[in-house]
Amino acid sequence: MIIFKNIDLKFNDKTVLKNFNLTIEEGEKVLIAGVSGKGKTTLLKILLGFTLPSSGSVFVDDLEINEKNIDKIRSKIGYMPQSTPFFNMNVEKLIHTILNYKQNSNITLDTNKLINTLKEFNLDVGILSKDISQLSGGEKQRLAFVITILLDRKIWVLDEITSSLDQDMKEKVTEYILNSNKTIILVSHDNTDALNKFRRVIL
Numbered sequence: 580m581i582i583f584k585n586i587d588l589k590f591n592d593k594t595v596l597k598n599f600n601l602t603i604e605e606g607e608k609v610l611i612a613g614v615s616g617k618g619k620t621t622l623l624k625i626l627l628g629f630t631l632p633s634s635g636s637v638f639v640d641d642l643e644i645n646e647k648n649i650d651k652i653r654s655k656i657g658y659m660p661q662s663t664p665f666f667n668m669n670v671e672k673l674i675h676t677i678l679n680y681k682q683n684s685n686i687t688l689d690t691n692k693l694i695n696t697l698k699e700f701n702l703d704v705g706i707l708s709k710d711i712s713q714l715s716g717g718e719k720q721r722l723a724f725v726i727t728i729l730l731d732r733k734i735w736v737l738d739e740i741t742s743s744l745d746q747d748m749k750e751k752v753t754e755y756i757l758n759s760n761k762t763i764i765l766v767s768h769d770n771t772d773a774l775n776k777f778r779r780v781i782l
C-alpha cells in the first residue's frame with residue numbers, strides 16, 4: 580500500500596502540491612492525470628525519494644520515506660522516467676549490466692522469458708546485438724518496459740512511457756499494465772480504452 584499524507588511542495592515561491600492525499604491499495608492501477616506543469620512527474624519523484632516534499636509524509640508498505648528506508652523502498656519499485664536513461668552500449672550488455680546490480684541479485688536472467696517478452700512488444704530478438712544509439716524512440720521505450728517486466732518489482736511507477744508508441748502499441752502496453760498483478764502509478768496523456776479502466780486521480 581502507498582500513502583501520500585498531507586503533502587505540500589513548493590519550488591521557491593511556487594506551490595506545486597497543496598495538502599495532497601492519496602492512498603493506493605496493493606494491486607491498484609492509478610492514472611495520474613492533469614495538464615502540463617501540475618506536478619505529476621514531481622509526485623512520482625517524491626515516491627522515489629528524488630524530491631523531498633516541503634511537508635507531509637509518504638509511506639510504502641508501512642515504511643515511511645526517509646534516508647534510512649529509501650533504499651528498501653526503491654527496491655520495491657520499477658521506475659520508468661519520461662526519457663529512457665540508458666548509456667549507449669550494446670543492448671544485451673545493458674540488460675546483463677542492469678541485472679547484475681546488487682539490488683537485482685534476486686533475479687536470474689531467463690533467456691526464454693526475455694525473448695518472448697521482446698516478441699510480445701514486436702521487438703525482434705536481433706535488437707540484442709544492436710547499440711542503444713541505433714534504436715528508435717519507440718524501440719527504446721519498449722525495451723525499457725521489457726526490462727521493467729524482467730525486474731519483476733511489485734510496484735511500477737511509470738511516467739509517460741508510451742509517448743513514442745503508435746496507437747496499437749500504446750493500447751497493448753497499457754492493457755498489459757492493467758492486467759498485471761503490480762501496484763501501478765502511471766502518468767499518461769494517452770487516449771486508450773485500457774486507460775479508462777484505471778482509477779483516475781486528477782492534479
Ligand SMILES: Nc1ncnc2c1ncn2[C@@H]1O[C@H](COP(=O)(O)OP(=O)(O)OP(=O)(O)O)[C@@H](O)[C@H]1O
Binds near residue numbers: 590614615620
Ligand atoms: N527541480 C525543480 N525546481 C523548480 N521547479 C520545478 C522543479 N521540478 C519541477 N518544477 C516545476 O514544478 C511544476 C510541476 O512540474 P512537473 O514536471 O511535476 O509537471 P507535470 O505535471 O509532470 O508536467 P508535464 O505533463 O508537462 O510532464 C512545473 O511548474 C515545473 O516547472
